[in-house]
Amino acid sequence: xxxxxxxxxxxxxxxDNCYITSCLHCFCEPCAMxxxxxxxxxxxxxxxxxxYEPNYLFEIAEKSVDFWTYQNxxxxxxxxxxxxxxxxxYLKLKDTFMKTSEEYESKLDNLKKQITILKKDSxxxxxxxxxxxxxxxxxxxxxxxxxxxxGFMMGSSxxxxxxxxxxxxxxxxxxxxxxxxxxxxxxxTTSNQFQxxxxxxxxxxxxxxxLGGDKSFNxxxxxxxxxxxxxxxxxxxQQNSSLSPSFKSNSNSDKFSFIRNQQQQQQQQQQQQQQxxxxxxxxxx
Numbered sequence: 309x310x311x312x313x314x315x316x317x318x319x320x321x322x323x324d325n326c327y328i329t330s331c332l333h334c335f336c337e338p339c340a341m342x343x344x345x346x347x348x349x350x351x352x353x354x355x356x357x358x359x360y361e362p363n364y365l366f367e368i369a370e371k372s373v374d375f376w377t378y379q380n381x382x383x384x385x386x387x388x389x390x391x392x393x394x395x396x397x398y399l400k401l402k403d404t405f406m407k408t409s410e411e412y413e414s415k416l417d418n419l420k421k422q423i424t425i426l427k428k429d430s431x432x433x434x435x436x437x438x439x440x441x442x443x444x445x446x447x448x449x450x451x452x453x454x455x456x457x458x459g460f461m462m463g464s465s466x467x468x469x470x471x472x473x474x475x476x477x478x479x480x481x482x483x484x485x486x487x488x489x490x491x492x493x494x495x496x497t498t499s500n501q502f503q504x505x506x507x508x509x510x511x512x513x514x515x516x517x518x519l520g521g522d523k524s525f526n527x528x529x530x531x532x533x534x535x536x537x538x539x540x541x542x543x544x545x546q547q548n549s550s551l552s553p554s555f556k557s558n559s560n561s562d563k564f565s566f567i568r569n570q571q572q573q574q575q576q577q578q579q580q581q582q583q584x585x586x587x588x589x590x591x592x593x
Contacts, residue, residue: 311379314351315339317386329356332375 311320313336320326320336327340333351335343343350 312383313339314382315343328375330354332371332378334375334379 311326311334312318313320314333315335316339318336320334325337327335327337327344329335329349331349331352331354333349335350339350344356347356348354349356
């Protein structure tokens with residue numbers, strides 16, 4: 309076992325100088341030069357006397373064994389203290405390690421639980437997305453089929469014109485949007501028909517003696533009949549002018565029915581006009 313300085317605990321080498329006090333403490337040369345100035349032992353603070361006499365050296369030799377054992381004891385105490393310190397430090401590290409490991413394990417468990425929950429949520433979301441996409445596809449297919457059916461019904465629906473020709477909705481809508489509806493079509497309006505009637509001469513019957521008519525015929529009677537026929541035409545024109553605003557105000561769907569009614573009225577008026585000369589002939593006869 310090697311000897312150490314009792315102040316700095318430096319290990320002595322064979323060539324080094326060693327200073328031993330009367331209180332059996334050993335010091336290296338640098339520590340002895342610094343601490344022996346006050347003639348006090350730096351370890352136990354005992355007073356240091358002068359140098360020893362040669363007779364006293366034998367006593368020191370006897371105490372050398374005690375010195376050796378004492379140095380060993382001090383060394384063992386120092387090592388035991390180091391061991392205790394290291395053991396305490398190890399226990400503290402162990403406690404901190406256990407605490408941190410428990411915390412990290414709890415965090416890992418929580419994270420695993422969260423991962424499982426998120427996986428379940430993601431699976432449910434995927435299922436919902438698939439269901440919603442299927443529903444959306446069904447709705448879109450139903451919507452497209454309904455639109456196709458509506459377009460087919462709108463294209464196939466038609467009605468007959470006054471001339472007996474079937475007219476589709478597409479043709480009617482295109483004709484209704486045009487500003488000159490009845491000029492381009494083959495259907496004649498009531499105003500044009502009344503103008504044609506105005507251009508026709510009013511059938512005036514001149515009584516003759518051969519047919520048994522009035523012999524006293526003069527030009528005034530003819531003028532009166534011409535005035536009466538003209539007033540009838542003027543009344544028809546006024547009726548036409550009064551009907552034309554209502555014709556314009558009617559909806560597009562009622563225009564053809566209005567034309568039918570006007571044609572029927574015109575036919576009735578023509579029949580009445582054809583019957584009136586026969587009645588005049590009978591009265592004159």
